[in-house]
Amino acid sequence: MSRPSRRLLLAGALAAASAAVTGCSSGSEGSSSDGSRRLRIGYFAFPSGDLIVKHKRLLEKALPDHKISWIKFDSGAGVNQAFIGNSLDIAALGSSPFARGVSGSSPIPYKVAWILDVAGENEALVARKGTGITDVAGLKGKKIATPFASTSHYSLLAALEKAGLKPADVQLVDLQPQPILAAWQRGDIDAAYVWLPTLDELRKTGTQVTSSKEIGAAGKPTLDLAVVSDELISRDPQAIDAWRKAEAEALRLLKSDPDGSVKAVSSELNISEADAKAQLAQGVFLTPQQVASADWLGTGSDSDPGRLLTYVTDTARFLADQRQIDTAPSAAVVRKAFYLEGLSDVLK
DSSP, X not given: OOOOOHHHHHHHHHHHHHHHTTTOOOOGGGBOTTSOEEEEEEEESSSSHHHHXXXXXXHHHHOTTEEEXXXXXXXXXXXXXXXXXTOOSEEEEEHHHHHHHTOXXXXXXXXXXXXXXXXXXXXXXXXXXXXXXXXXXXXXXXXXXXXXXXHHHHHHHHHHHHTTOOGGGSEEEEOOHHHHHHHHHHTOOSEEEEETTHHXXXXXXXXXXXXXXXXXXXXXXXXXXXXXXXHXXXXXXXXXXXXXXXXXXXXXHHHHOHHHHHHHHHHXXXXXXXXXXXXXXXXXXXXXXXXXXXXXXXXXOTTOBOTXXXXXXXXHHHHHHTTSSSSOOOHHHHHTTBOOTTGGGGGO
């Protein structure tokens, strides 16, 4: 598989940015046309604390002097492109596309500042019934769709490797979630690795072969992270503090107010509350204390990153071995893409 150059990514970013951020001024020092400070937040239509923050307007309440724009993306590849085009300040991003973004001679100018969730049964590989596929080894020669440069793509490659298959042993197709569903319904593909809510649609007429929960337990976990631009860190670190506190509150609400959380996700995804409840149950959501611990993002000390550093470094190394990126960055390089300052404050 060929990989797009940084120049092509930038070209795509500029096109995506102009469409996604229509109406948002690119004024100096992060100001919008009416003089208020701006925050452009990228999110996925995926059950997580992000949707609770958005639905309950937690960030708008915390930062009334900011003009906040929520911009929906289909996958991490689009988020990376938008950051290259300077069209985002904060965004959800999978650990695999983040590992790609901090690799190479011109890493994307952003840093991981929060963990939204750990991939569980909410990302999985499903084969169409009638194909005879019952395990990963049975995918040899089959046509498999997944969004390239995503956590699902990474997990698919990991599953193939574990089964003794190379990417060349299958037919990989780069499709976003909605086109995956359309291709599935037409019978154009044999299997797909994707996330909710498209995943649940595929399960209705398919057989789950493996999941990101299983692949993570085997040593290759994936996570949904949240990153902030270097420019935002420089000009408005207080906004990052407020945003982290809003995300921490959402994680608390997922546990303390499950019914309210289900209603928020149901409304944001335009699905039934029963479906929202089922989808939330498939994710792994940390507590704020876990996020800000040595087991995950870190303790808030610049010299003490958590195990996420190892996860991202290992992911980049795997992608390099799979020839998805040219070279894997060192742990020291990845460490520079962590923003831990003020992290412990969300626990106060």
